[in-house]
Amino acid sequence: MGAICWGGGLMAGLDLSALVPMVEGMILLDTLRFSRPGTGQPVFNDATGEYDYPVAQTVYEGPGAVQAAGGALGGVSVVPLPNLPWTDETRSPYRALTPLSAPVAERDMIVSVVAVHPGGDTALIGRQWRAQDPGGAGTLGVVRITALDQMQQNQDGA
Incomplete structure (x- = not known):
């Protein structure tokens, strides 16, 4: 644990690592999948x-x-995305929480709920979200937070 110089004196730095197992055990109860979309165009079956x-x-x-x-x-969205003459589809702001040991999500990664804990909301299974930005990182985190937008149409194969 490092030291911080504050007002001329030294003070121990804030270490949240002891909270990580407790927070993970209380919050990270479901199973998520982060996937890179497959390359190529969808094919009509x-x-x-x-x-x-x-x-x-x-x-x-x-x-x-x-x-x-x-x-x-x-x-x-009230402002069109760059190069589009229309507004984007509706926004459904969500966030994914994962352990700090999980890889940082990339923009446009597909996030889905694979399984929920007993008593969890089974309506989440099969829904998909797109990562809006790379997963967050910070000096005082206990979980990784990734901003998500719910997808209107599922892309299977994840």
């Missing part, structure tokens, strides 16, 4: 009437949690 997406590459599968990112869910 005449037999099912749906698109088959290229197989995604799993980067992380392990303990985690998904929760609404404050306030009311949903909303509409």
Whole structure:
């Protein structure tokens, strides 16, 4: 543990590592999967009437949690994305919580809930989100937080 110079004196730095196992055991109860989208275009499957997406590459599968990112869910972008003449689809702000040991999510990674803990919300299984930015990192974290936007259409193969 390092020392911090504050007001001319030395003070021990804040170490939250002792909290990590407790927080992980209380919050990271479900199983999340982080995947890189497969490359290539989806192909229409005449037999099912749906698109088959290229197989995604799993980067992380392990303990985690998904929760609404404050306030009311949903909303509409009022400013078009660059190079698009229309506003983007609705925004559904969520966040994924994973252990600090999990890899940092990349922008546009697909996040899905693979399993929920007993008594958990089974409606989460099968939903998919897209990482809005690389996963957060900070000097005082006990879990990694990744901003998510719920996808309107699932991309299977993850």
